[in-house]
Amino acid sequence: MGGKYRITGDAYPRMRRPRKRRRLVLAGVGAVVALGLAGWGTLQLIDVFTGGDKSAAAAGHKRACPTVKPAVVAPAKALPKPAAVKVNVYNATTRSGLAKDAAEELKKRGFAIGEVGNASKEYDKKVPGTGVLLGAPAAKNGGFTVLGTQLAGAVEKTDARKTGEIDLILGTKFKAFSTPQEATAAMTALTKPAPAPSPSC
Known part of the structure; x- marks a missing residue:
């Protein structure tokens, strides 16, 4: 078209540039939306096949665990009679006759009784608890345990003696030994075989 309607200059190129930018922006937004939908769809498929939570994965892990053999029972602790x-x-x-009465009770319960009398100056009126079990270090693995079932709260101490007897020094809080039923239950708990822990996956 000529004359006064002829297009001159660079008006036409200026009109097309904004269109290209809009297309690029729209294309970028569309790509982001498409990727987001694809990722969301993938997560939905994973939820469908795994049960929708982490418990399914945990359950699958447990199912993959090898068959566990029955727990091996640990041998009972050997304690002296x-x-x-x-x-x-x-x-x-300060109570007179307390050692004699206690010795007679322990004898009824099957213990062998040695010396009976007042405590030495080292312990006389200096035992605030129920009592002290005093013996050789080897007594910690046997005699202390057995005698300790008869007197709750007794303190265990060792000395340099080589013999196997145990000194029971009665303290101010001593009133009575454990009942025979309580002592038997405590001994049973100590000698009862304990199952070994089962391996876990």
């Missing part, structure tokens, strides 16, 4: 434990009974309180 009361008759094999010789006990010297000493009174560290």
Whole structure:
């Protein structure tokens, strides 16, 4: 078209540039939306096949665990019989006759009784608890345990003696031994075989 309607200059190129930019922006937005939808769809498929939570994965892990053999029972702890434990009974309180009465009770329960009398100056009126079990270090693995079932709260101490007897020094809080039923239950708990822990996946 000529004359005064002829297009001159660079008006036409200026009109097309904004269109290209809009197309690029729209194309970028469309690509982001498409990727987002694809990712969301993938997550939905994973949820469908795994049960929708982490518990399915955990359950699958447990199913993959190899068959566990029955737990092996640990052998019972070997403890001496009361008759094999010789006990010297000493009174560290102001109550007269306490050591004699305690020794007679322990004898009824099967313990071997040695010396009976008042405590030495080292312990006389200096035992605030129920009592002290005093013996050789080897007694910690046997005699202390057996005699300890008869007197709750007794403190264990060792010395340099080479013999196997145990000194029971009665303290100010001593009132009575554990009942025979309580002592038997405590001994049973100590000697009962314990199952070994089962391996876990």
